[in-house]
Amino acid sequence: MTLSGGSRPGSRVVAADHVSLRRNNLSVVLRHVRELGPRSRARIAADTGLNKATVSSLVAELVERGLLREGMADSTRALGRPGQLVELDGSGVCGVGAEINVDYLAVTALDLAGDTVSERRVPIDVAHLDPSTTLDRLAELIHEAVAAVDARNGQLAGVTLAVPGLVQGHTGELKLAPNLGWSQVPVIREMRRRLGDPSYPLHVDNEANLAALAAYSEMHKVEPVQDIVLLTGAVGVGGGVVSNGHLLRGGHGYSGEVGHMPVAPDGRVCGCGRTGCWETVVGLTALLHKATDEDDPVRDPSLDVEQRLAEITARAEAGEPRTLTALSEVGNWLGIGGAILVNVLNPDVLVLGGYFAVLGPWLQEPLEAAIRDRVIAPDGGGCRVVRSELGFTAAVRGGAQISLDQVFVDPTLIGREEAGVAQ
Amino acid sequence: MTLSGGSRPGSRVVAADHVSLRRNNLSVVLRHVRELGPRSRARIAADTGLNKATVSSLVAELVERGLLREGMADSTRALGRPGQLVELDGSGVCGVGAEINVDYLAVTALDLAGDTVSERRVPIDVAHLDPSTTLDRLAELIHEAVAAVDARNGQLAGVTLAVPGLVQGHTGELKLAPNLGWSQVPVIREMRRRLGDPSYPLHVDNEANLAALAAYSEMHKVEPVQDIVLLTGAVGVGGGVVSNGHLLRGGHGYSGEVGHMPVAPDGRVCGCGRTGCWETVVGLTALLHKATDEDDPVRDPSLDVEQRLAEITARAEAGEPRTLTALSEVGNWLGIGGAILVNVLNPDVLVLGGYFAVLGPWLQEPLEAAIRDRVIAPDGGGCRVVRSELGFTAAVRGGAQISLDQVFVDPTLIGREEAGVAQ
Numbered sequence: 001m002t003l004s005g006g007s008r009p010g011s012r013v014v015a016a017d018h019v020s021l022r023r024n025n026l027s028v029v030l031r032h033v034r035e036l037g038p039r040s041r042a043r044i045a046a047d048t049g050l051n052k053a054t055v056s057s058l059v060a061e062l063v064e065r066g067l068l069r070e071g072m073a074d075s076t077r078a079l080g081r082p083g084q085l086v087e088l089d090g091s092g093v094c095g096v097g098a099e100i101n102v103d104y105l106a107v108t109a110l111d112l113a114g115d116t117v118s119e120r121r122v123p124i125d126v127a128h129l130d131p132s133t134t135l136d137r138l139a140e141l142i143h144e145a146v147a148a149v150d151a152r153n154g155q156l157a158g159v160t161l162a163v164p165g166l167v168q169g170h171t172g173e174l175k176l177a178p179n180l181g182w183s184q185v186p187v188i189r190e191m192r193r194r195l196g197d198p199s200y201p202l203h204v205d206n207e208a209n210l211a212a213l214a215a216y217s218e219m220h221k222v223e224p225v226q227d228i229v230l231l232t233g234a235v236g237v238g239g240g241v242v243s244n245g246h247l248l249r250g251g252h253g254y255s256g257e258v259g260h261m262p263v264a265p266d267g268r269v270c271g272c273g274r275t276g277c278w279e280t281v282v283g284l285t286a287l288l289h290k291a292t293d294e295d296d297p298v299r300d301p302s303l304d305v306e307q308r309l310a311e312i313t314a315r316a317e318a319g320e321p322r323t324l325t326a327l328s329e330v331g332n333w334l335g336i337g338g339a340i341l342v343n344v345l346n347p348d349v350l351v352l353g354g355y356f357a358v359l360g361p362w363l364q365e366p367l368e369a370a371i372r373d374r375v376i377a378p379d380g381g382g383c384r385v386v387r388s389e390l391g392f393t394a395a396v397r398g399g400a401q402i403s404l405d406q407v408f409v410d411p412t413l414i415g416r417e418e419a420g421v422a423q
Numbered sequence: 424m425t426l427s428g429g430s431r432p433g434s435r436v437v438a439a440d441h442v443s444l445r446r447n448n449l450s451v452v453l454r455h456v457r458e459l460g461p462r463s464r465a466r467i468a469a470d471t472g473l474n475k476a477t478v479s480s481l482v483a484e485l486v487e488r489g490l491l492r493e494g495m496a497d498s499t500r501a502l503g504r505p506g507q508l509v510e511l512d513g514s515g516v517c518g519v520g521a522e523i524n525v526d527y528l529a530v531t532a533l534d535l536a537g538d539t540v541s542e543r544r545v546p547i548d549v550a551h552l553d554p555s556t557t558l559d560r561l562a563e564l565i566h567e568a569v570a571a572v573d574a575r576n577g578q579l580a581g582v583t584l585a586v587p588g589l590v591q592g593h594t595g596e597l598k599l600a601p602n603l604g605w606s607q608v609p610v611i612r613e614m615r616r617r618l619g620d621p622s623y624p625l626h627v628d629n630e631a632n633l634a635a636l637a638a639y640s641e642m643h644k645v646e647p648v649q650d651i652v653l654l655t656g657a658v659g660v661g662g663g664v665v666s667n668g669h670l671l672r673g674g675h676g677y678s679g680e681v682g683h684m685p686v687a688p689d690g691r692v693c694g695c696g697r698t699g700c701w702e703t704v705v706g707l708t709a710l711l712h713k714a715t716d717e718d719d720p721v722r723d724p725s726l727d728v729e730q731r732l733a734e735i736t737a738r739a740e741a742g743e744p745r746t747l748t749a750l751s752e753v754g755n756w757l758g759i760g761g762a763i764l765v766n767v768l769n770p771d772v773l774v775l776g777g778y779f780a781v782l783g784p785w786l787q788e789p790l791e792a793a794i795r796d797r798v799i800a801p802d803g804g805g806c807r808v809v810r811s812e813l814g815f816t817a818a819v820r821g822g823a824q825i826s827l828d829q830v831f832v833d834p835t836l837i838g839r840e841e842a843g844v845a846q
Contacts, residue, residue, distance in 0.1 A: 175801060178799075243673070244672070246667065248666050250666070250768055251649065251650040251769055251806070252769055252805045255769040257766040257767070258766065261763045261767065339684075340684045340686075340763060340767075344684065344764065345673055345678055346674055346677040346680075349674075375680075375683075376599070377589050377598070377675065381674075382677075
């Protein structure tokens with residue numbers, strides 16, 4: 001129901017003045033071109049309802065700020081002199097995402113158009129290092145990414161850290177990350193010091209939240225989905241929820257802890273100390289316990305996870321019965337927990353990330369069957385299951401994007417006269 | 424993290440022109456007075472950032488539309504001549520909520536200030552009647568409420584139907600309501616015909632969604648919560664989720680089906696035909712099976728549910744062991760499913776509605792213990808458990824409110840010159 005869907009009984013009361021109106025309209029034009037592609041000023045005016053003179057002035061300012069640029073002549077125009085298309089520029093405006101995970105560090109810089117400016121991924125055994133050493137190494141990788149942005153005279157919109165745990169965003173503290181063995185680490189304070197107290201914004205967020213934003217952003221380019229749930233499959237299992245186009249964070253920012261839903265009351269003990277968490281029946285460790293013997297090298301956590309998954313894939317392709325049985329069981333449990341999420345959240349799409357995406361060809365059928373069986377709404381609530389194509393870069397891409405998104409909300413954050421100087 | 428919480432990569436692009444600016448500012452002033460109470464024009468200007476001349480013009484228009492009225496002199500003013508306070512009027516603007524549930528029909532009309540204009544609740548055994556007869560009776564009750572609005576020369580902002588099932592809002596169809604025994608009933612089309620094709624808006628929504636909106640609205644008057652989950656406990660168990668101040672609907676409007684989360688794989692068969700749904704361990708039937716013998720009159724569905732709950736309450740107060748054991752077991756199961764919802768959604772508040780509220784004094788302790796045990800975030804994610812005070816009127820109040828909310832979004836929906844005539 002459109003009517004009640006838009007009803008916001010408690011939403012904040014905000015009055016518009018002429019400064020915020022201008023800023024809003026700059027944002028409208030910039031986002032319009034991002035979402036719908038190159039177009040003429042006249043077309044922007046017609047699409048947005050703004051008048052042509054206003055659009056010309058807004059476009060001129062966005063060009064000065066390096067966010068739009070003149071494109072080709074408008075070939076769709078039948079009469080009169082051809083208009084000029086304007087298109088997204090932003091090649092000089094970058095955001096950085098930096099991830100700490102159980103067995104790797106990763107850093108990616110994207111420009112405003114979503115193109116990759118730099119990308120690094122380094123294997124590391126975080127659980128066996130002290131947090132300080134890990135943060136030192138991540139700071140080095142961030143320095144490299146910032147240098148790559150500087151090298152193209154770019155402006156840095158911000159850096160967002162991705163961590164696999166409970167984050168208190170307003171203090172920048174990582175409260176708990178069971179699979180890293182970290183608790184109450186003030187990651188933003190520590191990282192700010194290591195980066196030399198930089199002037200760009202620095203934030204921290206849950207990796208599954210950021211991966212969900214990245215997946216949402218990719219999907220939204222192709223189709224108008226508004227509601228997705230992303231599952232990150234590794235030793236730990238995380239979830240990110242995008243609801244009506246917005247990341248669902250919850251009252252204290254602790255939402256999406258799907259790995260610890262109690263679904264198997266008689267199940268195994270979890271890394272968090274509890275019994276029967278979903279993670280204990282669908283996490284990578286659960287799969288390996290079912291599929292392999294104790295001395296099987298694919299259980300060795302010091303090997304790269306992608307190599308180990310390639311071996312499992314090879315066995316499944318060869319029809320090895322124990323592997324196939326294990327994948328089928330995990331797929332069924334994935335569907336039981338998935339059905340909970342679909343009953344509660346009714347997403348358009350359930351996105352499989354991490355190892356779930358890699359082994360998706362064997363997980364997906366039992367998963368979908370369990371969802372069809374278990375979801376009360378007809379046809380599984382209309383929810384599709386898809387495998388993410390972002391692999392293990394989803395969280396860093398989401399981190400870079402969330403920093404860049406601020407520029408789309410307020411284009412005046414980016415300086416007007418020369419790159420690198422914000423006004 | 425404030426920054427990323429406000430990030431909306433896919434939100435719709437909307438430009439502001441001067442007509443929409445005026446409408447927006449009328450809405451700002453009206454909602455400001457609703458939320459913060461009577462105040463002077465000067466205070467509204469200071470609070471909202473609008474200039475005083477604009478506020479005077481906006482207030483004048485809202486007074487003409489019967490939405491604000493002049494109040495007392497402003498006694499807080501120390502210097503100069505005393506200003507006049509303006510306050511919410513809207514006594515002539517009403518919304519109606521009308522509910523079909525398993526054992527009752529209910530209709531409530533509220534005015535814009537939230538005061539009750541009319542209220543009816545009628546016992547009925549819906550599952551043993553055909554939908555047509557039930558809709559006939561509900562139409563009679565709606566006619567009575569509309570007559571009560573007409574009797575005070577009121578304007579009707581709209582009527583919202585509340586149903587315990589899966590609703591397709593844009594077609595007005597009730598897809599499935601297992602506990603009513605209804606499927607694919609075009610309730611809006613049927614009701615519109617019975618009401619004589621009225622000019623006011625008519626919508627249908629899930630009763631737990633509407634109850635959640637009503638509970639959120641009550642709470643939001645007292646404290647700035649933004650995230651709540653409401654559970655409606657009856658024979659069926661429903662859920663409504665308010666996330667960041669907005670009702671969470673999901674991709675197809677089927678969210679909140681918490682009663683069918685598969686949490687007890689070895690459990691009983693549910694009304695939906697599946698095994699182990701949460702409803703089968705926390706619904707009213709589950710409690711009665713645990714607490715009573717087959718021939719116990721409190722199991723008799725033809726008796727009023729409030730009488731039966733009063734009897735259970737009396738037994739619990741008397742310390743009857745079987746009743747207390749049953750309540751403790753249900754409370755524990757309530758906490759296991761509640762922990763799933765808190766892990767996934769991280770609400771500020773979990774609100775117990777329906778029978779959960781009535782028997783809350785015995786359910787709450789085991790429920791809270793299970794949540795503390797089962798939620799990975801520290802201190803149960805900071806989620807409080809409270810009992811709704813709205814009783815069985817929550818859904819109809821929510822339905823009336825959702826109709827009235829449109830007036831706060833666009834005050835020009837209400838006519839300017841005389842009550843009853845929208846311009």
